[in-house]
Structure formats: C-alpha cells, structure tokens
Amino acid sequence: MANKVDPNGALVLFSGGQDSTTCLAWALARYERVETLGFDYGQRHRIELDCRQNLRDKMLAIKPEWRGRLGDDHTVDLASLGAISDTALTSNVAIEMQANGLPNTFVPGRNIIFLTFAAALAYRRGLKHLVGGMCETDFSGYPDCRDDTIKALQVALNLGMDSRFVLETPLMWIDKAQTWELAEETGGQALIDLIIEDSHTCYLGERGGRHEWGHGCGTCPACELRAAGYRRYRSRKTV
Template identity: 50%
Template structure:
C-alpha cells in the first residue's frame, strides 16, 4: 500500500465510487471532495455524503455554484433538455467543469497534505467531453504542479477502461453490489440502475450487460 494520502473527486456515481474503493486499497489515507455546482438533483450530494459516511471517509463539499451561471447546461437547468446530437457535444457537457473541479481539489489537497488526486474521467467509453481526455489531464497535472510548487499526481484509474471493464474493476475490488445498488449515475436522479433512458443510464447498462455476459461466458456465474 502507498503510504501517501489521496483525495478522490467524488460525485457518488458509479465511476467515482469505484475510484473511491480503488483509492482505499492503495493509499494509507483517503478523503473525498464533492462539488455543489447547482446540479438539479440535490440527491447527488446526499448520495455522495451517505457513501462517504458509510465508508468512513472524511468528506468535503465545496460550493461551485458560480459554474451553473457561467455555463448553463442540462445538468443544472430544467429548461434545457438532455440531448445528444451528431457532431455536437451533449447538452450535459459543462464547460470548464473538470478544469475547475481538479484545480480546487488540488488546492484542498495541498492544505490536507495529499499528493494524489483521484478522478474517474475516462477517454474510452465517454460522451466526447474534451475535459475527460488523457492529454488534458496530463497538461493540467503539470500546470497544477507549477502553480503551487507542489508535486501532485492526478490518478485516473478508469482512463482506458470500457464501462464493462469498470464494472469488472468494481467486482475485483469487492464492491460490485455496492456500486450497483448505492450509486447515482442517472441524469434524471434515479439511484442504482437509474431511469434506463438517459445517456448515462444507457452507457452504464450497456457496460453492465457486457460484463455480465463476459462472466457468464467464462462460467463464473
């Protein structure tokens, strides 16, 4: 186990909860940070707080409400439909979100003595968000190190995993049922398997089915 301290950027969703279990297995001390950016489902904040409490993780909540004013989007506005159109970013994309979240997480990390920032961004099974790309994370990592003269490492354990492989990782961490039953990924605010209709639910369900089919084919079910 790494003796250093880590902070997990934590939404209470499938990916960040898998990252939380990943971090707990690897670091001597783990804390979590959740951002209140005016998301229309306050349940996301409640789920994150509940999971952190259940896992005995110190939980920080930072106010980022200005983000919803700067970048109106379907995650913060009821009057913007959740849509995906060919050639365009989904309406759920929030300009600057990961840039700001990771920057504020880094400021907090330095204050609490953490050298690792763990985030669940992924470039394999994703919705085309530019701030989930590996090249962006590496660039920001250098910038954060220079900006505070502090050697951060941004860990991205899901970067090159498909959603099926993310389910597999949760299973390997002994957290498959917990992640499936306790997390909130759904854009419509439905815990666990979600509404089944929004892009987040479809991606999650597709990955789950692929992983279950793989296990079944391997004779593990």
Template identity: 45%
Template sequence: MGLQQEKAVVVFSGGQDSTTCLFWAKKTFAEVVTVTFAYGQRHAQEIDVARTIAQEQNVEHHVLDLSLFSQLAPNALTNKSMAIEQEEGELPSTFVPGRNLVFLSMAGILASQVGAKHIVTGVCETDFSGYPDCRDAFIKSLNVTLNLSMDDSFVIHTPLMWLDKAETWKMADELHSFSYVRDRTLTCYEGVMGQGCGECPACELRNQGLQRYQEEKRQQEGLS
C-alpha cells in the same frame, strides 16, 4: 515512500465511476479524503448520496460550493428546463464547460491543505461522450499546470481512463464492490438510484456495460 503509505483526494460525485475510484483509492493509499462539488447540478440528491457513501466507507468528506457554474454557461446538468440531448457532431447538452478543470484545481488546493499528494478522478476517454476535459492529454497538461501553480508535486490518477463501462464493472467486481456500486450509487440523469431510469444516456451506457460484463463473465465461467 510507496502509495500505501500516502494520502489521496478523490473527486467524488457518488456515481458509478467515482465510487469505483473510491474503492480503488482505498485499496491503493493509506488514507483517502473525498471532495464533492455543489455546482447547481440537476439533482442535489447527488450530494447526499456522496455524503452517505463517504460515511459508510469511513472516509473524510468535503463539500465545496461552486454554484457559480450555473451562472456561466447554459447546460442540461445545471438547468432542468434544458433537455438532455446530443446532436450529431456536437457536444452533449450535459457538457459543463471547464468543469473538470475547476474541479481538479479545487481538489489540488484541498490536497495541499490536507497533506495529500495524490488526486483521483474517474474521467474516462473511452466512454467520455466527446467531453474534451475527460481526455488523457488534458489531465497530463493540468497535472503539470497544477504543480507549477503551487510549486508542488501532485499526481493525478485516472484509473478508468482507458476502460469501457464493461471493464469498469469488472474493476468494481475485482475490488469486491460490485453490488455496492450497482445498488448504492447515483449515475442517472433523472435522479433514480441504483440501475437508474434505464432510458437516459447515462443509464443506457451504464446498463449496456453491465450487461456486456455479465455476459462475458458467464462465458468465462462456462469455459472454466
């Protein structure tokens, strides 16, 4: 059976990367289900944005409660009193230990309940800020563990793994979702929709990639 006859679960935050993955999954699979996690994140608005996008894209949406994360380890994504920062040689204060390990495990359990064999996540090793749970080696290892734990044959897909932010914008453009991803998503650590506050690390990375892609596109159009 080809992928266009199969079903996938997309780990979905409503941000640039996961929304680009959602459009990729809609093009790739016959049916798509999204799952968003409420883990005490800095902006609960993220959940509302994800829900709205899922509705607009006509895909089934689940919200799972993982609020225990805020009890386990201090980090700037679940504790608003902590500054968003990164010391040289250390992980950013936004790192949530074990987040992708738990998210993908929960997505696998959901997939088994809804009859999906594919799990899609927007993790990326190119722009991963040092997060160990965004590495390709981790994803491959977890895929094996997930299948062994449930005696099943899931496939974890990471369409952004080897892309930088400019290439992610290019993918969104090729999927005919560039304007939607630019204007309708929430990636900003300060909770500003669209292109964000322009100052936090997430916005800087996103906007640098956007500017680089637009410049490359102008150059290519000038040569054609």
C-alpha cells in the same frame, strides 16, 4: 501554509456515482490515507450528493483495512459554475447534441475547475494524489475528460503551486464493463451490490425503479451507458 505532503495520501473526487465510487475503492486499496471531495454546482442530478455519505459509511464494512484509511469528507459550493452554465446538467432542458458535436450535458470547464479546487485542498491537507473518474474510452466526448487535458492540468497545477501532485485516472482507458470488473476485483460482490443499490448516475436525477444495474430513469445517456456496460460485464462472467 501547506502541511507536509503524505506520499501515501490521496484525495478522491467523489460525486456519489458509479465511477467515483469505484475510484474511491481503488484509492482505498492503494493509499494509507484517503479523503473525499464533492462539489455542489447546481447540478440537475443533485441527488447524487445525498448518496455520498451512505456510500462512504457502507464501504467501511467491505474491507477491515479500509476503515482505518478513509478520512475526512469535504464539499465545495460551486453555485457560480451552474449559474454561468447553460447545459442540460444545470437546467431543466432536453438532452440533445449541439452544433459543435458535443452533447449539451457538457459543462464547460467543469473538470478543470474541480481539479483546481481539489489541488488547492490537497495542498492544504498534504495529499499527493488526486483521483478522478475521467475516462475517454466510454464517454460522451467531453474534452476535459481526455488524458491530454489531465496531463496538461497536472503540469499547470504543479507549476502554479510548486508541488508534485499526481493526477490519477484509473478509469481512463477502460470501458464501462471493465469499470464493473475493476469494482469487483477491488471490493468483490459487496462493492458491486453497493454500487447497484446506493450509487447514483442518472443525469435526470431520478432514482426511478430498481434495474439490474441500479436506479435511474433508464433512458438518459448516463443510464444507457451504465446499463450497457453492466450487460457486457455480466455476459463476460457467464462465458
């Protein structure tokens, strides 16, 4: 049976990366009850899952009110998704473009599956808002990150579960520089420092050296996007 729906409750898809950490802070600033959900699908960069708890713990020190709002964390084993995927995120192969124009880092159905499982959990936990870091401004062309996909999925989930979930995508129309700006607006320099030191975005799963924007190989598409966004963010601050 579903619990009574809390209109001030949110479930954040929290991977341990820059975008999901920013989304978690965004949710903590808006909702009274926030829970987090991570997925283990055999991703090559599984190290991101090891960052999650540390990030959650340290975020509690950023703003006193966040401590009372951050609730349970959940993880879901989706090994079957990795098993049926043949991508650079689930196999040790070089990252490259495919004949269909998409990079081979695209995991077909991933966000659709993630949000479906998130909705099932939110149904049980009585949480109205599902928060994800999908974006179609600075992204690799993944079709399941598009606003149209998210809106269509919201309709399907609400029809299929007879619910009124709201799928929130605070990063949908902003670029990576603006994502850094949103983090600063939400959690100040403390959140910027936390993202740099403790989050993980690198597709290759390398912590690597400490760059000005954080840890990672520095050359994969995820690292390059994060680095370029950070440089634009810093340049705007000095103008």
